[in-house]
Amino acid sequence: MKFKLGSKIIQSNQQPYVIAEIGVNFENDFQRAKKIIKLAKEGGADAVKFQSYKAEKIACKNSPYYWDLKEVNVKSQYKLFKKFDKFGFKEFNQLKKYCDKLKIDFLSTPFDLDAVDYLDNLVPFYKVASADLTNYPLIKKICQKNKPIVLSTGASNQKEINNVLKFINKVNKKIRVILLHCVLSYPTNNKDANLNLIKSLKKTFKNKIIGYSDHTLPDQNMIILTKAYQNGAYVIEKHFTDTKGLKGNDHFHSMDKDDLIKFRKNIDLLNKIDGNLKKREILECEKKSRINARRSIVAKNNISKGERLTLNNLIMKRPGFGISPTKIFKVLGKTAKKNINEDSIINFKDLI
Template structure:
C-alpha cells in the first residue's frame, strides 16, 4: 500500500495539494478545437490534469445498443456510428498532448477496452483511469496492471466486494481510488461522502472524489473530509449537445471550484493546536489570567 502516488510530476496523497482533474471525457464532441479550449479552462483554473475517454466502439458498445437510432448534431445515425463520430484518432490525441504540455497540465484517459489501453500506452500517458463502469472488467484491469503505470480507480455503481476484486487485480502500490456515485446529475442525498472514510480505512491508499453534482459544495466538502483528489466534468456550455454536458461545470464555476478547494486546503492546517499569529494582539488585549485559589483567599 502507498500513502502517496506520483502521477506525472505531481504527488497525490495526504498533506499534498488536492489533485484536481478536469474531466473532459467526450464533451469535446469529436472536435479537437473544443478539447483545446477545455484544456485552457483547466489550466486557467489551476487544475493539475485533464482526462478524456478512449473507446474501441465495436468492442465497448453493448450489442443491444449498437443499432439503436440516435438523433445527433450530425444527423440521424446508429449509436455505434455516433460512438465512432466522437472518438479522437492518434494524431488528434498527439495534438492534444502537445497542447496540454504547453499549458502545464497532465493528460490521460479512461480506456474502455484492452485495445484502448494499448492505444494510450503508445501515447505514453502518465497514468490510467478506470471508469466506474469498468470496475468489473477484469480483463482490462489485468492489462492496466501490466503497464506498470499509476491507476486511478473510480468506484461508482460498485459494491465493496466488486471493488475488493478490482483492487486484488490492480494491486495497491500505485493505486488512487475515487469515491463516486454514478448518478447524473447527482442529488445531494446520494453523495454519501462518508464513504471516503470507509475506503480510506479498508484499502489504505489515497482516496479522492469524483463528482457529478450540479454545484460546488459537495466537492469542497469532500476535500474537507479528506479527499486528496477531485475530478469534475467540465464543459464550455451545459446546453451543448452530449450526454455528460448537463452534469458538467462551465468554465467560471470550475475556476471557482478550484479556488474554493485551495482555500479549504489552507484552512485545514496541520492539526496541531497552537496560538496563531493573528491571535497575539487580541490575546494581549482581551485575555485575563486569574488564579481561582488566590481569588478564593
C-alpha cells in the same frame, strides 16, 4: 500523506489533484478540444481527460441507455458512442503535445485493449471507468503497462472492490491503485452522492489514496466537491465543458472554468483556516488580545493601608497587566502596604 500523481506532488492540507474530464464534450472538433484544454488549465486543473473507444468494441448495437433522456435523447449506447468515437492515436498524440505545451497532464480512459496499447506512450497513469471495474481482461492489460491505476468504484459493492484489488495485486504487485468514490448515475442526485463513502473507503483501505469522481450537477458554490475534499478525497475528477448546461453528451452535469476556479478558492480557504497546529499554542495575532482582554485582580473600592484583602473589596477586571485571577487565593488575606485607589490593578509589591 504525500504522493506523486502525474506531474504533481499531493500532500495533506494542500490542493488536490484535479482531473477535468473533457470526455467527448469537444464533439470530434480538434480545435474545440484545444480550447477546452486551455480553459481547464486556466481554471486550475492538473489534468484533462478524454475517452478512447470505438463504438463496436464497447457496446452491442441493442445496448439500452442508462442516462437522463431529457438531457441526452439517444436510447442506444451504440448510437451515442458511434457519434463520438472518431479520435484515435493520431489525434490524441497531437492533443498530448498541446497539453505538454500548456504544462497540464494528458489522460484518456481506455475502453478497449487497443486503446490501452496506444495510450501507453501518452498517459502518466491509467484511469479505469466504473463500468469496467469487472472487466478483468482490460485491467490485466493495463497492469502490464506498469503504471498507476486510478479506479472509479461506481455501481460496485465492497466484494467487487476487494476482488479487483486482489486481481490487480495478483497480476502486478507493483501497481499503485487510487480508488475513487463514484456514483454511476447521470446526473447523480445530491441525495445519492453519499460522500461519507469517501471516509469509509479511507478506513477500509488505509494504504490507498482515495478520491472522488463526481456526476452531480455543479452547485453554485461548488460545495459538493469541496465537501468531498474535506472528507479525504485527494484526487477529484469531474466532467468539464466550455458550454455549461448544454443538453447532450456530458455537458449538462459538467463544470466549467469558473466553477473550477471557485472550487480551488474554496480549498485554499479551507486549508488556510485549518492551519497546521498540532496542539493549542498562543498565536502571534492573539498576544495583544491576550493581555488586554484577560483580567487582573483590581480594587473594587478604595482600600486603606493595613486593610485585609477579601472578595468584598476585590474585583476581576480587564486588562490583564496585573495579577491573574488564577492567583486570587494567594492574594486573599494579605494586607495593603499603602492606600490603594478604587479601580487600581493590584500588585504583589503593594501587599504584605
